Amino acid sequence: xxxLNETASLNQAEPQVMHIDLNSAxxxxxxxxxxxxxxxxxxxxxYTTPGGIVLAASYEAKALGIGVGTPVREARAICPxxxxxxxxxxxxxxxxxxxxxxxxxxxxxLTPLSIDEFVIDFSKSRQIHRQALxxxxxxxxxxxxxxxxxxxxxxxxxxxxRFLAKTAAGLHKPDGLDVIDARNLQAxxxxxxxxxxxxxxxxxxxxxxxxxxxxxLDFLDASAETLHRKVxxxxxxxxxxxxxxxxEVDGVQYxxxxxxxxxxxxxxxxxxPELARYLMKLCExxxxxxxxxxxxxxxxxxxxxxxxxxxxHKSAKIHHTLYSTxxxxxxxxxxxxxxxxxRPIAKLGISVxxxxxxxxxxxELFNTVTTRQRQVAKASDSINDTYGDFTLIPALMMNxxxxxxxxxxxxxxxxxxxxxxxxxxxxx
Numbered sequence: 137x138x139x140l141n142e143t144a145s146l147n148q149a150e151p152q153v154m155h156i157d158l159n160s161a162x163x164x165x166x167x168x169x170x171x172x173x174x175x176x177x178x179x180x181x182x183y184t185t186p187g188g189i190v191l192a193a194s195y196e197a198k199a200l201g202i203g204v205g206t207p208v209r210e211a212r213a214i215c216p217x218x219x220x221x222x223x224x225x226x227x228x229x230x231x232x233x234x235x236x237x238x239x240x241x242x243x244x245x246l247t248p249l250s251i252d253e254f255v256i257d258f259s260k261s262r263q264i265h266r267q268a269l270x271x272x273x274x275x276x277x278x279x280x281x282x283x284x285x286x287x288x289x290x291x292x293x294x295x296x297x298r299f300l301a302k303t304a305a306g307l308h309k310p311d312g313l314d315v316i317d318a319r320n321l322q323a324x325x326x327x328x329x330x331x332x333x334x335x336x337x338x339x340x341x342x343x344x345x346x347x348x349x350x351x352x353l354d355f356l357d358a359s360a361e362t363l364h365r366k367v368x369x370x371x372x373x374x375x376x377x378x379x380x381x382x383x384e385v386d387g388v389q390y391x392x393x394x395x396x397x398x399x400x401x402x403x404x405x406x407x408x409p410e411l412a413r414y415l416m417k418l419c420e421x422x423x424x425x426x427x428x429x430x431x432x433x434x435x436x437x438x439x440x441x442x443x444x445x446x447x448x449h450k451s452a453k454i455h456h457t458l459y460s461t462x463x464x465x466x467x468x469x470x471x472x473x474x475x476x477x478x479r480p481i482a483k484l485g486i487s488v489x490x491x492x493x494x495x496x497x498x499x500e501l502f503n504t505v506t507t508r509q510r511q512v513a514k515a516s517d518s519i520n521d522t523y524g525d526f527t528l529i530p531a532l533m534m535n536x537x538x539x540x541x542x543x544x545x546x547x548x549x550x551x552x553x554x555x556x557x558x559x560x561x562x563x564x
Contacts (some may be wrong), residue, residue: 144360144377144383145381146318146321146382147296147297147318147381147383148318149292149296149382150298151269151315151316151317152259152269152296153255153256153257153293153294153297153300153384154255154258154269154272154292154293154294155253155254155294155301155302155304155305156239156253156254156276156287156290156291156292156305157252157253158232158235158253158288158290159195159226159289159290159291159309160193160194160195160198160310161192161232162180162228163178163179163192163194163197164194164287164289165288166178166180166221166227167287168231168284168285168288169227173194173219173334175196176194176196176219177197177202177204177215177217178193178196178197178218178219179191179192179202179218179221180221181208181220181221181222181223182223182400183222184208184220184221184222184400185402186209186212187207188207188208188220189205189206189207189208190203190204190206190208191204192204193206193211197215197218200215201214202214202215214403221310223284228251229251231288232248232251232252232511234284234413235284236248236254237275237286238276238280239493240257242256242276242490243256243257245257248528253302256551262542269294269315270294270313270315273292273294273313275392276292277289277290277292277313279284280409281357284411288308289311290309290311291305291306291309291311291312292305292312292313292314293305293307293312293313293314293315293316294314294316294317295315295380295382295515296317296383296384296400297379297382297383297384297385298378298386298387299334299379299382299386300317300382302334303324303328303332303333303334304324306332306334311562316382317382321381321382322353322356325352325353325355325356326351326352326353328351329350329351329352330351330352333352334357342369343367343368347362347366347367349367355380356380356381358377359377360374360377364377386519387464392429392431393489393491394433394437394489394491395422395426395429395431395433395487395488396422396485396486396487396488397421397422397485397486397487398418398484398485399414399417399418399453399484399485400482401414401481401482401483404442404443404481405480405481406478406480406481407478411481412469412472412483414484414529415438415465415468415469415484415486416461418467418468418484418485418486419461419464419468420461420530422464422486422488423460423463423513424461426458426464426488426491427513430494430495431491431493431494432457432458432491432492432493432494433454433457433458433459433464433489433491433492434458434489434491434492435451435452435454435455435458435488435489436452436464436471436487436488437449437450437451437452437471437486437488438450438451438468438471438472438484438485439484439485439486440475440481440483440484441481441482442477442481443479443480443481443482443485444479446477450471450475451471451489452467452470452471453490454467457492459494460512460513461513461516461530462530464486464488465530467488467507524527
């Protein structure tokens with residue numbers, strides 16, 4: 137593989153990868169939808185109560201030092217007039233699906249990295265000359281303003297790999313268009329810090345500093361051997377050596393390994409019947425995703441975060457397949473019964489793993505209980521697809537419409553592609 141080359145030079149190719157970042161996505165979409173919010177500090181929050189956190193801050197709020205992760209009580213202290221909103225996932229999916237469809241017109245080599253980021257690889261496109269990509273970027277910006285709204289602003293970055301394109305997209309927010317290639321790579325790194333590089337957190341920064349690497353230029357000058365054996369202590373060191381030089385090492389698509397959901401409980405509780413209801417809804421959400429992607433599972437995992445911040449988790453392989461919501465719920469409740477502490481729980485999550493595709497499906501000679509359960513699950517999903525999520529639900533989930541509400545997935549590109557696929561024909 138390319139990253140095993142320990143003497144790679146800078147990639148001299150013309151930039152062919154475009155990174156598109158919808159600025160302060162949730163808050164910008166809210167400001168586009170409601171002109172009365174424009175020009176004002178707006179925060180879309182996990183909860184609007186003092187204990188909630190800001191998920192997306194408008195640029196007016198960011199100018200005051202309020203960003204992602206700021207507690208609502210702290211944001212309110214900084215700006216008493218700030219407007220706090222609960223997330224509206226359907227609105228964000230709608231806008232981002234339209235953006236996906238707009239970008240899809242240019243090429244089908246389009247990958248959603250998260251709900252607000254896309255990467256386009258034009259290397260295989262015969263219709264677009266690579267040297268015209270900056271002009272194409274400006275055209276995309278104009279199309280977004282025309283079709284999605286004049287308040288919608290995106291950053292666009294161009295580079296020879298995904299890393300440089302994303303770095304370029306962050307240089308001049310909120311409405312930038314920048315290129316990083318071999319000609320300006322070192323000059324660009326000279327203006328950045330290590331933490332400005334996507335993927336370098338404070339732990340990696342400390343490791344780099346320990347080896348005398350304090351700036352991106354120091355990072356660039358480090359040998360592949362140093363990064364491999366002394367900093368990252370894994371093949372990731374070789375990847376960073378090539379990533380920094382503009383070679384692509386991040387475009388690998390890995391197979392799905394699990395499905396899961398979690399929920400933060402507003403007021404921690406040890407009420408077992410109430411916790412069982414939460415778990416049932418998480419199982420329904422997880423089961424729907426499992427079946428939508430045409431998998432069965434043979435393992436279940438449960439984790440609990442207690443009110444004292446202690447943590448417990450347990451996994452188990454299951455002798456039978458997990459497919460229906462009830463299959464998953466039964467397996468999860470068996471794990472739940474093994475929890476060592478019966479103290480209040482603040483957050484809980486489940487997942488299913490050891491996935492196997494349901495297609496092709498082995499036909500059974502007789503109509504067994506398993507077959508009938510799968511047929512019921514498919515019929516239930518069909519009703520919910522037609523009339524809306526949770527139209528048909530297990531009895532244990534009655535009156536839970538406003539509990540474990542829909543959330544926007546971050547970084548779940550496999551699920552986003554599935555969501556967007558239904559919109560493409562409507563907007564092309």
